[in-house]
Amino acid sequence: MIANQISIFAENKPGRLSKVTSLLAAEKINIRAITISSSDEFGVINMLVDDPEKARRALAAGGLTVNLKPVVAVVIPDRPGGLDLLIRVLSDQGINIENAYGFVLESWEKAVFVVEVEQVEKTLEILEKNKFKTLDAEALAAIEPFHYMKY
Amino acid sequence: MYWDQSTETMERSALEALQLERLKKTVDAAAQSEFYRDRFASINCDPADISSLDDIRRIPFTTKDDLRESWPYGCVAVPKDRLVRLHSSSGTTGRATVIFHTAHDLDAWTDILARAMYMTGMRESDVFQNMMTYGLFTGGLGFHYAAERIGALTIPVGAGNSKRQIQFMKDFGTTVMHIIPSYALHLTEVFEEVGVDPRKDTSLRIAFLGAEPHSEKTRQKIQEYYGVDAFNSYGLSEMNGPGVAFECPERQGMHIWEDSFFVEIIDPDTLEPVREGDEGELVLTTLRREGMPILRYRTKDLTRFVPGSCGCGRTHRRISRITGRTDDMLILKGVNIFPIQIEKKLMEIPGVGNNFLIILEREGYNDLMIVRVEVLREFFSGNLKQLEQLRRTITEELRSDILITPRVELVEPNTLPKTEGKAVRVIDNRKD
Ligand SMILES: [Zn+2]
Numbered sequence: 267m268i269a270n271q272i273s274i275f276a277e278n279k280p281g282r283l284s285k286v287t288s289l290l291a292a293e294k295i296n297i298r299a300i301t302i303s304s305s306d307e308f309g310v311i312n313m314l315v316d317d318p319e320k321a322r323r324a325l326a327a328g329g330l331t332v333n334l335k336p337v338v339a340v341v342i343p344d345r346p347g348g349l350d351l352l353i354r355v356l357s358d359q360g361i362n363i364e365n366a367y368g369f370v371l372e373s374w375e376k377a378v379f380v381v382e383v384e385q386v387e388k389t390l391e392i393l394e395k396n397k398f399k400t401l402d403a404e405a406l407a408a409i410e411p412f413h414y415m416k417y
Numbered sequence: 418m419y420w421d422q423s424t425e426t427m428e429r430s431a432l433e434a435l436q437l438e439r440l441k442k443t444v445d446a447a448a449q450s451e452f453y454r455d456r457f458a459s460i461n462c463d464p465a466d467i468s469s470l471d472d473i474r475r476i477p478f479t480t481k482d483d484l485r486e487s488w489p490y491g492c493v494a495v496p497k498d499r500l501v502r503l504h505s506s507s508g509t510t511g512r513a514t515v516i517f518h519t520a521h522d523l524d525a526w527t528d529i530l531a532r533a534m535y536m537t538g539m540r541e542s543d544v545f546q547n548m549m550t551y552g553l554f555t556g557g558l559g560f561h562y563a564a565e566r567i568g569a570l571t572i573p574v575g576a577g578n579s580k581r582q583i584q585f586m587k588d589f590g591t592t593v594m595h596i597i598p599s600y601a602l603h604l605t606e607v608f609e610e611v612g613v614d615p616r617k618d619t620s621l622r623i624a625f626l627g628a629e630p631h632s633e634k635t636r637q638k639i640q641e642y643y644g645v646d647a648f649n650s651y652g653l654s655e656m657n658g659p660g661v662a663f664e665c666p667e668r669q670g671m672h673i674w675e676d677s678f679f680v681e682i683i684d685p686d687t688l689e690p691v692r693e694g695d696e697g698e699l700v701l702t703t704l705r706r707e708g709m710p711i712l713r714y715r716t717k718d719l720t721r722f723v724p725g726s727c728g729c730g731r732t733h734r735r736i737s738r739i740t741g742r743t744d745d746m747l748i749l750k751g752v753n754i755f756p757i758q759i760e761k762k763l764m765e766i767p768g769v770g771n772n773f774l775i776i777l778e779r780e781g782y783n784d785l786m787i788v789r790v791e792v793l794r795e796f797f798s799g800n801l802k803q804l805e806q807l808r809r810t811i812t813e814e815l816r817s818d819i820l821i822t823p824r825v826e827l828v829e830p831n832t833l834p835k836t837e838g839k840a841v842r843v844i845d846n847r848k849d
Contacts, residue, residue: 273799274648275792276827303801305808310801327610331792331829333799364800 267402268386270318274311274333278304284324286311293324298406300380307327312365314339314380337382338389339370341399341408344370344377350399351378359392361385367403378406418729421528422534425678425731432732433470436679438728441467447710448764450494451488478688478700484514492709500708505553506654507698516654518709523562529674530563530660536625536729537666539593541568544620546591548600549628550576555658560595564659569593576600577738579607585791586619593623594645597632601639602771603817606831608642616644625650628660629840630739630757634764649738650740655714656701662736670735671725677705680734681713682722696721698743699736718739719755731848735787738762747777747843748782754819755843759788762818768796768807772833772840779847786816786823795831812833 276282282327283302290297298314313408315321318334342348349368357362365382378401393400419425427435443624444464447453457463462475484492493500503525505515509608518526539545545564551557551573564571574585576597585591596604601624608615613763615621624639636647651658651671662671663679673680679702682691693696699716719742723735741755748754756775763769770791778785790811792804804827834841 271494271799273797275797275804275829277832305801305805308804308828310799310804312799328833331794331797333797335799364802 267400267405268336268390269314269380269400269402269406271335271337271380271382272313272318272321272325273333273335274303274313275308275333276311277308278306283311285328285377286330289293289324289328289330290315293320295329299367299369299378301365303365304403312367312382329406335382336386337380338386338393339401340379340381340393341371341401342368342379344372344374348377349379354394354396355385355392356362356381356383356389359388361389361392418536421810425532425733427676427732429732430673432561435468435676436704439663440470440473440679440702443704443710444558444712446494446707447712448494450487450492450709452483452491453494453710454714470679471712473681473702475713477770479711479713480715480719481514481655484711489515489516492711494710495519495708503553503569504555504558504654510631512734514655515710516657518657518706522657522706522708525677525705526559526660527562527566529677530559530709531566531672533650533660533663533672534560534563534625535567536663536672536731537625537646539564539567539569539623542588543567543592543623545569545588545593545595546572546574546582546585546624548574548576548582548594548596555652555654556595558627559652559660564593577673579604580611583608585609586615586621589611590620591680592620593624593625594621595627597628598626598635598639599629599772599835601643602635602833603835605642605771607634609794615642619643621645623648627652630741630756632761632764634761638764644819651718651736651739653709653718653812655716655717656703657706657762661701665727665729665731667728669727672727672731672733675733678702680736682720682736682814685715691721691763694722694724696737707747717797719743745843747775747786747845749777749786749821752820754786755820758805758819759815760842761789763790763811766807766811767816768793769811770794770796770830772831774833774841775843777843777845777847784847786821787826788823789828789833791830791833792827 278289296316300313302311322332322334363381368377368379370377444467448464499519500517501520502518503515505513547560549556598678614700621643624645626647627650640647648664650659651662662673664671681700682690682697683700685698699718699720701714702712720736720737720739741757746753770792770793774789776787816822
């Protein structure tokens with residue numbers, strides 16, 4: 267399944283990230299994961315949100331430069347070696363990971379690893395063959411913050 | 418197709434005879450002003466000495482500093498009660514200069530600008546939206562009266578207020594617009610924002626681009642986006658304002674109205690005329706102005722004559738796009754660079770947005786050129802590597818052109834500074 271990641275071009279100057287988060291907060295969009303990769307004066311903010319299309323519209327209307335991009339969100343076991351398992355499978359099959367980040371779904375149980383790859387379809391095939399579960403936008407939106415439920 | 422056929426297609430010999438007659442009159446008139454009276458006396462020059470066009474070289478050049486020093490009325494050649502209007506150039510460097518007009522001068526100015534606009538195909542059936550600042554700046558009122566003289570419905574909307582500009586274009590069926598090129602590029606963003614497509618939703622067909630030098634690529638971008646034919650124009654307030662030179666439909670250079678201006682192109686260092694066709698500084702003499710005649714004015718604009726005759730049948734010579742100004746030339750590590758050179762290169766690179774800014778800094782004993790470039794919104798794919806690649810491409814392209822490695826910084830679309838719709842191109846922070 268394919269998930270949509272939202273990417274924002276942002277200069278490295280004060281207030282850029284807060285502009286993003288406040289625009290999303292105003293639209294009641296929930297950020298599931300966020301990473302920032304940056305060069306000297308500019309960078310790219312990557313996010314998984316519960317409603318990517320709505321987020322794209324809100325950010326663009328706020329004057330930001332936004333792109334929606336398909337990524338693969340893989341569920342991995344949240345324990346030592348969990349990520350290694352996934353990476354080994356992908357690298358054995360010659361998949362080059364351009365960017366990646368992860369977040370925990372359920373402490374010591376499940377985590378999600380988000381990978382940006384060029385060959386999305388092929389990556390999905392490989393993962394399916396190797397019994398990895400992937401999440402689409404809807405599934406990501408539906409995820410309850412399980413760690414709260416543990417309380 | 419001609420506004421004034423006999424003048425526009427006049428045989429060269431007749432045109433030169435007309436120039437000589439008007440030059441004599443102009444020199445005589447100028448001698449009535451305090452400034453030129455003193456100047457002629459100081460060099461023992463008598464207006465009666467002018468018996469051929471070549472004799473103009475006996476008269477010294479006039480510079481912007483001369484005009485400043487004669488502030489306010491030193492260059493006026495008629496009794497003050499004959500003056501009906503003044504215009505002033507923006508005083509971006511030093512004190513402003515002021516130019517005075519009699520009713521005859523305004524009439525002659527309106528005439529050559531109407532001639533130019535008519536030449537591009539504008540007619541009385543057109544709706545003309547003048548998106549320039551009105552007031553002391555000549556771009557607003559100059560075009561305004563010329564458009565009315567053609568008989569077009571003229572909308573004096575002025576600069577700024579982008580959403581209203583678009584609304585007017587739609588509601589009034591604007592067919593011709595007068596716009597600063599960098600603002601035309603900026604306005605594309607607003608069109609996107611309000612969801613209006615100028616090609617489908619407006620009747621625009623002609624754009625006059627002025628008040629700012631721009632590259633051929635910028636013209637193409639504007640033509641493509643708006644679905645118009647865009648015409649380059651040239652003018653400066655010291656020579657009335659817009660209408661000095663204008664492109665005809667052939668668009669192979671701008672016809673400079675030689676019945677109204679005597680044109681020289683000189684080497685700015687030796688002050689001698691360049692060879693026909695070579696680049697040099699444009700020097701102009703008013704031939705139809707009585708309130709404030711100006712002789713051999715050094716415009717600081719660099720251009721050249723376009724050789725050969727024009728397919729449109731007009732006999733007035735053509736000058737090329739202004740390639741720079743002798744005073745906006747940047748000298749960096751001993752290399753001469755014009756901002757227009759950088760614009761030209763940038764606009765050829767896919768992914769580059771609508772605006773850029775050059776910042777010069779001194780780091781220790783070294784000069785550093787920073788080029789901030791807006792990224793094209795559609796170019797962004799969410800990939801940092803792609804942006805870094807764009808930055809490398811820009812750096813490399815500029816380096817190969819200007820022989821200096823600039824520090825290129827990519828910035829978000831629509832974030833670079835503008836004044837009055839005009840793009841700010843250079844900030845020099847070097848302290849001497
Ligand atoms: Zn022509």
